[in-house]
Amino acid sequence: MNWNEKYETLPREDLKELQLERLKQTIERSFHDVEHYKKVMQDKGMEPGDISSLDDLSKLPFTTKEDLRDNYPYGMFAVHLSEIVRIHSSSGTTGKPTVVGYTRNDLNTWAELMARSLACGGAGREDVIQNSYGYGLFTGGLGVHYGAERLGASVIPTSGGNTKRQIMIMKDYGTTVLTCTPSYALFMAEVMQEMGIDPKTDLKLKSGIFGAEPWSENMRKEIERKLDISAHDIYGLSEIIGPGVAIECEEKRGLHIFEDHFIPEIINPETGETLPIGEVGELVFTSLTKEALPMIRYRTRDISRLIEEECSCGRTHIRMERVSGRSDDMLIIRGVNVFPSQVESVLLDIGETEPHYKLIVDRIGTLDTLEIQVEVSEALFSDEVRRLEQLEEKIRKEIDTVLGISAKITLVEPKTIERSEGKAKRVFDKRKY
Amino acid sequence: MKIKQISIFLENKQGRLAAVTKLLAEEGVNIRALSIADTSDFGILRLIVNEPDKAYEVLKEQGFTVSMTEVIGVAMSDEPGGLAGVMEILEKRQVNIEYLYAFVGSAYEDALVIFRVENIDDAIKVLQEKGINILKGEEIYAL
Ligand SMILES: [Zn+2]
Numbered sequence: 001m002n003w004n005e006k007y008e009t010l011p012r013e014d015l016k017e018l019q020l021e022r023l024k025q026t027i028e029r030s031f032h033d034v035e036h037y038k039k040v041m042q043d044k045g046m047e048p049g050d051i052s053s054l055d056d057l058s059k060l061p062f063t064t065k066e067d068l069r070d071n072y073p074y075g076m077f078a079v080h081l082s083e084i085v086r087i088h089s090s091s092g093t094t095g096k097p098t099v100v101g102y103t104r105n106d107l108n109t110w111a112e113l114m115a116r117s118l119a120c121g122g123a124g125r126e127d128v129i130q131n132s133y134g135y136g137l138f139t140g141g142l143g144v145h146y147g148a149e150r151l152g153a154s155v156i157p158t159s160g161g162n163t164k165r166q167i168m169i170m171k172d173y174g175t176t177v178l179t180c181t182p183s184y185a186l187f188m189a190e191v192m193q194e195m196g197i198d199p200k201t202d203l204k205l206k207s208g209i210f211g212a213e214p215w216s217e218n219m220r221k222e223i224e225r226k227l228d229i230s231a232h233d234i235y236g237l238s239e240i241i242g243p244g245v246a247i248e249c250e251e252k253r254g255l256h257i258f259e260d261h262f263i264p265e266i267i268n269p270e271t272g273e274t275l276p277i278g279e280v281g282e283l284v285f286t287s288l289t290k291e292a293l294p295m296i297r298y299r300t301r302d303i304s305r306l307i308e309e310e311c312s313c314g315r316t317h318i319r320m321e322r323v324s325g326r327s328d329d330m331l332i333i334r335g336v337n338v339f340p341s342q343v344e345s346v347l348l349d350i351g352e353t354e355p356h357y358k359l360i361v362d363r364i365g366t367l368d369t370l371e372i373q374v375e376v377s378e379a380l381f382s383d384e385v386r387r388l389e390q391l392e393e394k395i396r397k398e399i400d401t402v403l404g405i406s407a408k409i410t411l412v413e414p415k416t417i418e419r420s421e422g423k424a425k426r427v428f429d430k431r432k433y
Numbered sequence: 434m435k436i437k438q439i440s441i442f443l444e445n446k447q448g449r450l451a452a453v454t455k456l457l458a459e460e461g462v463n464i465r466a467l468s469i470a471d472t473s474d475f476g477i478l479r480l481i482v483n484e485p486d487k488a489y490e491v492l493k494e495q496g497f498t499v500s501m502t503e504v505i506g507v508a509m510s511d512e513p514g515g516l517a518g519v520m521e522i523l524e525k526r527q528v529n530i531e532y533l534y535a536f537v538g539s540a541y542e543d544a545l546v547i548f549r550v551e552n553i554d555d556a557i558k559v560l561q562e563k564g565i566n567i568l569k570g571e572e573i574y575a576l
Contacts, residue, residue, distance in 0.1 A: 194494075376442045376475075381498045383440035383477055383549075384531055385470045411475050413444050415496045 003119035003151065004112065007260045008315045015259055015316060020054055022288035023263065027051050027060075030294045033078040036071055037296060057263065057286060058274045062297045065098060068239065073099040079292050088139045088238055100139075100238045101292040107146065109289055113244035113258050114147020120247045120256070120315075121232035122207040123177045125152040130170055132180035132188075133212065135159040139242030140212050144179045147244060153177070160184065163191045171202055178208040182215040182223060182231075189226035199228045209234050211243055214323045214341045218348030220252075233322050239298055240285050246320055254307045254319030261289050264320060265297070266306055269327040280305045282327045283320065301328045303339065331427065333361055333368045336405050340426050343372060346398045356414070363431040370407040372399065375414045434557050435503040436570045437485035438547070441478045442498040445471055453478060456495060462488045465576055466547060468534035479534070481506075481547060483574045503553055506536070506568040507560065508543040515544060519565060526559045528552065545573075 002008045010018070028048045030037040040061045041047065050056060068076055077084065079101075086102040102110065123129060129148045133140030141159055148155035156173060158166050160180070167188060169175065178185065185208055192199060199205055205227055211234035223231045235255050236243035245262060246255035257264050262285050266275045269282040283302045287295040303326065307319040325339025332338070340359055347357055356375040361368060374395065382388055392409045399407045443449040450469070457464060457480075466481040482488045485501065492499040509515035523530060529551040536545030545568070550556040560567055 376498045378498055378500065381440075381442050381500055383438075383479065383500055383502050385472060385477060388442075388475065388477075389472065411442070413442060413449075413496075414498050 001119045001122075001124060002315070003116040008116065008256075008258075008317065010260065010316055012316055016054060018260055019263055019288060022260075023054065023057065023286065024048070024051060026286070026288055026290075026294050027296070029078055030296055034076055034294070036067060036076055037294075054263070057297070058265070060297055062272065062284065062299050063295055064299050065239070065301075068098040069096045072096050074101070077101050077292055078294050079103055084292055086142075088142075088242070089137050090238065098239060103291040106241070106290055106292050109261060110143060110241050110244060111146040111150040113241065113261065114143055115150040116258065117234055117244045117247035118144075118147055118151050118153065118177070118179075118209060120249050121177070121209040121234070122230060122250070123148070123151060123153055123209070127153045127176045128156065128174055128204075129153045129177045129179060130156045130158055130166070130173075130175040132158050132160055132166060132178065132184060133243075139236070139238040143236070143242035143244060144209075148179075163188060164195065167192055167195060167197060170205065171197060174204045176204050176206050178205060178227070178229070180208075180210060181212045182210040182219055183213060185210055185223050185227065185231070186219070189223070199226070203228075205229050207232065209247075211235055214325065216341060216345045216348055217322075218345065222348070235320065235323065237300060237302075239293075240287060240295055240300075241290065245285070248322075249311065249313040249315060251311055251313055253311070254321050256311070256313075256315050256317040256319050259317045262287055264306060264318065266304070267299075269301075269303075277306045277308050277318075280324075283323075301326050303327055331359070331361060331429065333370050334405055336403060338370075338403055338405070342402055343399065344426075346402050347372075347374060347395065350395060350398060357426065359427045361427070361429045361431060368431065370405060371410060372407050373410045373412045376411045377414060434505070434567050434569060435553060436481060436506045436547070436568070436573050438502050438504045438549070439480045439482060439485055439488050439492070440500045440502055441480070441492060443476045443478050445474050445476050449476075450478065453492070453497070456491060457482065457488060460487065460491045462491065465573060466534065466536045466545075468532075468547075470532065481536070481573060485574070502549065505548045505550065505553060505556060505560070506573050507546050507548060508566040508568055509546065511544040516546060519546070519560070522559060522563050522565065523548075523550070523556060526555070528556045528559060 031041060031048045044061060083103050084101040085104050086107055089097045089099045131144045133144055135141030135157060145155055145157055158169060207230045209232050220231045232248045233255055234243050234247050236245040246257040248255045265284040266279060266281040267284050268275055275281045283300045283304045285298050302323045304323050305321040325341045330339055343359060358373040360371040388411060395409045441453055463483045464480055468479045470477045489499060489501050507519055509519055531549040533546055533548045
């Protein structure tokens with residue numbers, strides 16, 4: 001279902017016209033109201049008037065997380081604090097946190113985009129949405145919350161954690177739509193099994209909208225099978241607005257980016273060069289309507305690809321492929337670029353594995369080593385050593401084919417790999433530089 | 434004629450075997466026979482216990498990867514050649530033996546050996562034809 005029929009199906013020509021008009025306004029405002037943007041544009045000898053077509057966007061400098069940190073906390077805001085009605089921030093685990101602000105209009109836009117996303121993922125007024133994204137500084141919880149209210153659905157703000165109680169609520173309150181991270185959805189499915197709850201007969205769940213971490217097609221299938229739902233990928237990041245930047249429609253072939261509010265680009269993460277549509281690279285976004293924190297060519301570090309072909313759902317907005325990795329989480333092992341998500345797909349493609357794994361990178365002498373620990377599920381377990389050894393060998397060969405490097409595969413007992421109720425930590429790089 | 438055997442996946446590190454035996458002891462499950470097959474990384478612990486269903490549930494609940502398989506328990510005269518005789522019968526009839534292990538510390542006068550074979554029904558038939566004494570599950574659990 002389309003929440004906003006007019007804008008979600010706007011003919012592409014009209015969409016481009018709208019984008020250009022909004023882009024010009026954004027550049028104008030950013031130049032005059034944000035010291036940082038003025039400086040970096042002037043350093044390149046540019047002024048707002050130089051942007052007269054959408055193609056001119058690629059002449060502008062990138063904005064990075066570093067820029068946000070350097071201007072910590074409010075330096076990138078384009079409005080006075082009196083206009084700001086909400087502040088979110090990252091946890092700052094890898095340095096200074098990044099702070100994002102919203103005006104009343106920004107919150108309005110965000111709720112609209114989240115309402116569109118939820119509708120696209122199969123939710124409507126009649127639905128009971130259980131929102132298990134964390135409420136707080138993280139944008140996931142409140143972002144989904146206000147979108148669900150805008151949609152007119154009944155939202156249960158369970159936030160993350162206390163899984164058994166979550167499942168009880170799901171059962172007793174008749175939850176029909178679940179929103180959380182995909183790994184938490186799988187974790188819930190496991191706990192349900194332990195509690196003896198069968199989603200097919202005991203729950204009314206029909207769809208789930210999952211995001212905030214990369215996941216694979218096979219993980220989708222597993223979630224859909226275990227929870228008996230339709231699972232949709234949602235994309236967003238707080239620097240751009242939060243969840244609700246892009247969402248998967250019923251086709252599930254890429255996520256529609258709300259192009260009336262954002263312009264996506266794909267760049268080569270090494271050179272910064274803009275790549276033609278269809279090529280794989282790093283996603284870059286420019287906001288078109290944000291007041292508090294306009295973002296010009298923000299480097300997301302997420303690896304994806306844009307899909308231009310028309311979609312059968314009728315939405316005219318371009319799609320992005322599900323994020324396949326991070327240009328900064330990328331591990332370089334023996335000179336080969338490795339994304340944890342690649343390892344995940346291999347394990348899932350083998351089909352016999354629960355997607356619980358851990359990558360341990362180390363260095364012996366001058367040689368990098370990769371060990372992949374894989375939990376042995378009941379489905380995978382054989383009571384014969386030979387069969388388990390064959391399984392290890394099969395995984396090792398597949399990894400070798402896909403990544404181009406050899407890895408040591410270790411089968412481990414279930415639940416030995418830390419489960420998280422938020423993002424799963426799967427990579428342990430022990431190398432010392 | 435078939436005996437329920439519990440198999441448990443264990444990482445090859447200290448304390449894992451003890452964790453299983455302690456858990457079963459606490460639950461009042463008695464181990465009748467035990468064998469471990471291992472590699473440098475992992476091991477498979479195979480158990481014959483007095484209450485296989487209970488053991489399975491208890492282990493599963495505690496998060497172990499566990500499976501239940503069917504095996505044959507054969508009583509043979511405790512003298513040289515006893516085991517060889519049984520092996521020969523199975524081999525002649527092309528019954529594939531996956532593994533076998535001896536039953537420990539029983540008051541039983543004969544030697545007891547647990548066989549895991551590819552096709553358990555065939556194996557039972559073959560051994561019975563030759564008059565080999567195959568023990569019933571209840572007999573084994575109650576030893
Ligand atoms: Zn579509």
